[in-house]
Amino acid sequence: MSAPHLRQVLAAAAVGAGLTLRDGPAGAITAAEARATAAEWGLRGADDAADPDGVVVVLVDGLGLCQLQERRGHAPTLRAWLADAASAPGGGSAHTCVPSTTAAALTTLGTGALPGATGMVGYCVLNPRLGRDLPADTTPDATQNLCLITWEGRAPDPRRWQDVPTIFERISSPPDAAADQTPPAVTIGPARFAGSGLTEAALRGAHHLGADRMEDRPGLAADALRRGVPLVYLYVGELDHAGHRHGWRSKHWLEQLERLDAAMAELLRRVPAGTRVLLTADHGMVDTDPAHRIDLTEYPELARDVVAVAGEPRFSQLYVPHSDPEAAAAVAARWREVLGERVLWVGTRAQAAARIGPIGARADSVLGDVLVAMADNWVVVDPRVHSAGAIAMPGVHGSLTDAEMTVPLLAARA
The missing domain is CATH 3.40.720.10 (Alkaline Phosphatase, subunit A)
Incomplete structure (x- = not known):
């Protein structure tokens, strides 16, 4: 049972x-x-x-x-x-x-x-109107994302999507x-x-x-x-x-x-x-607290080849140039090495089904190329994407604990 x-x-x-x-x-x-x-x-x-x-x-x-x-x-x-x-x-x-x-x-x-079927795979995702083919010189920015709570901005019809x-x-x-x-x-x-x-x-x-x-x-x-x-x-x-x-x-x-x-x-x-x-x-x-807050902009080895950031600080979704699988695998390996015990799981989009359920067309169109689930009470924030209020938020969730x-x-x- x-x-x-x-x-x-x-x-x-x-x-x-x-x-x-x-x-x-x-x-x-x-x-x-x-x-x-x-x-x-x-x-x-x-x-x-x-x-x-x-x-x-x-x-x-x-x-x-x-x-x-x-x-x-x-x-x-x-x-x-x-x-x-x-x-x-x-x-x-x-x-x-x-x-x-x-x-x-x-x-x-x-x-x-499950989220793999519904496409509702996080607090926010890469906007499906933007597409996944982001060039290498793209800088992560909040305007890239669709918030699946508010559906504000250039959002698709939630009933259809x-x-x-x-x-x-x-x-x-x-x-x-x-x-x-x-x-x-x-x-x-x-x-x-x-x-x-x-x-x-x-x-x-x-x-x-x-x-x-x-x-x-x-x-x-x-x-x-x-x-x-x-x-x-x-x-x-x-x-x-x-x-x-x-x-x-x-x-x-x-x-x-x-x-x-x-x-x-x-x-x-x-x-x-x-x-x-x-x-x-x-x-x-x-x-969480400031001592357990990782600022992505202060870690060049983590920020390398990351052209968009979505999800939430406890479950980051990272996007690589042109959603290239080799680049995603390299980013995932670096994040595992750098963060060590501060993460519970780092996986690529190809590995995500085991966590979020079989991935349908909606999820595949917006899901991060790399997914990062944090351990203990660690968070990853990016001031280019997250508001000051979100960064300072003491109560957080999204991970696998x-x-x-x-x-x-x-x-x-x-």
Whole structure:
């Protein structure tokens, strides 16, 4: 039995809520896999019958299992869920995708497909409108990149570029659903998310209910369930924001964890009896500092033959002139030699499938020629590409450590 993965969560929740899931393209979770997962997780009965009660999937941005376990004394509700999960599949944990970053992970959750299939392979990538044939005299610059969170600038249509159907696009109401039933699924989060680039790429197909305050979201979820919506996706981003700005060990992060815990207690109190709640996260986080910051412009041997830099400081994507495989292999070898134990893995685009899943056309058009996953709490920054705020950010993620890759998978029932 394989360990639970983030790509299974939304699909399993959908079929567990009694919704029909159509099969998607190659690389996406199948309906049969979703049903098997739902049964394994107790969302369907032994006879493969869906439980008629609704399901709420709570996605807490930036809440790694390691962080939750270390700070569980401040979260009595989640601490109880952790204890209950000890005997469940995965023991209350799941793996996120590579890289362990929001754009990649939310799309993996939303589509049931890995980043190699969706093309959502990092915080930012080389803009597909630019092409890969960059000459040797090109200097890395922020304008080369497409941010897969904001989709600002010369961006392609996110629906067309990320064309793997979402789980929301693949579901339909049960055959006996009332004709006047509200949509089979809703998403809940900040109002600005409606129609955003990342929403269109990762989570399109569900009606969005805007709630800028975390405390307002449980009520919206309860109201939707009482109206007959079987599946609710509820997003919490406050911990991730606090971690990026102050570090996850800060009092600011802890305050947001306490708010989350209170919100989850309120959610269970307000939803209809029998409602199942699945709580997970897109990634964890590590805290870094200036002593563990490598400035690419100060290392000529690392900067040589690098004509563009994307990804994130914990999972850099490097582009070489004309995407030449020999140049990429040479750059990868230099980075391994120079960085030594400060890196967990350095690979070329040809080696990336083992990490991000089989690589489709979208990923192949933008993925770095060299990928660099940092160890411990090291980061690589480039002031020509990264803003001063991004460089100084204490809380970071994207790499392959347990603190970033292992996320909670907790279940509760009202």
